[in-house]
Amino acid sequence: MKLFTSTTRGIPVPAEVPKHIAVIMDGNGRWARKRFLPRIAGHKRGVETVRELVKSCVTLKVEYLTLFAFSSENWRRPPEEVSFLMGLFMEALQREVAKLHQNNIKLIMIGDRTPFDTALVAQIEASEKLTENNTGLVLTIAANYGGRWDVLQAVNKMQLAAPQLTGYYREDHLEPHLSMSYAPEPDLFIRTGGEKRISNFLLWQLAYTELYFTDTLWPDFNQEAFNLAIQSFQNRERRFGRTSEQLTETKV
Ligand code: IPE
Ligand code: IPE
Ligand code: MG
Numbered sequence: 001m002k003l004f005t006s007t008t009r010g011i012p013v014p015a016e017v018p019k020h021i022a023v024i025m026d027g028n029g030r031w032a033r034k035r036f037l038p039r040i041a042g043h044k045r046g047v048e049t050v051r052e053l054v055k056s057c058v059t060l061k062v063e064y065l066t067l068f069a070f071s072s073e074n075w076r077r078p079p080e081e082v083s084f085l086m087g088l089f090m091e092a093l094q095r096e097v098a099k100l101h102q103n104n105i106k107l108i109m110i111g112d113r114t115p116f117d118t119a120l121v122a123q124i125e126a127s128e129k130l131t132e133n134n135t136g137l138v139l140t141i142a143a144n145y146g147g148r149w150d151v152l153q154a155v156n157k158m159q160l161a162a163p164q165l166t167g168y169y170r171e172d173h174l175e176p177h178l179s180m181s182y183a184p185e186p187d188l189f190i191r192t193g194g195e196k197r198i199s200n201f202l203l204w205q206l207a208y209t210e211l212y213f214t215d216t217l218w219p220d221f222n223q224e225a226f227n228l229a230i231q232s233f234q235n236r237e238r239r240f241g242r243t244s245e246q247l248t249e250t251k252v
Pocket of ligand 1: 025026027028029030031069070071074085193
């Protein structure tokens, strides 16, 4: 497995197109309510947006796309909505995985699978297995994921792996145990739906990510809206702690 240096230990080479985009797909419920539809209709429409975004990322040659599908806090929603989301998840996997595979996309799920139905876990495992040797876009779906959960599970694994180091752990001891150790940290974070918060998504990994918030609701997040996010990213100056002058010096 390739290990990446974290942005607090090393400075990544800047790129025009973000290598890794992480997205909080928010606003499905409001999209539906605006149309006097049940919230679940918004979730259904949201799957279409995912399909389009995956296509755009393949075209742009984005290497990693990470989507927040269900947070560890989303269990607090009404039970009917939770079970609809689980069903939708299962259905989307069954329907889309062959297409993802044909397009050389590698699918990985992060998050705690223990509360999922055995059928869903089996479907997740089969989808990952089918696509594991693909070399195109790495599509990560975060389901029952929480940033705090991720850091804590990594700490527990790190301690088991190297108990002799107690009290002397460094970032590079922890990083291989984080859920996304196979990917560089996100370059661009997008949150649709107007809220300006991280909602316990990738807390460790977003340390130096460029943050982009849009009022567009997830089902309306089309190609044009995505282009605006990319343009915004391209206008950022990523200093990683350095001064602006230092960046211009290195450019010439
Ligand atoms: C995001 O849309 C989808 C999930 C959290 C699964 P929401 O369902 O949060 O939509 P709003 O925020 O209520 O509009
Ligand atoms: C964040 O959206 C989680 C996902 C998109 C999966 P929420 O709608 O759950 O976030 P909050 O509750 O508004 O922070
Ligand atoms: Mg929401």
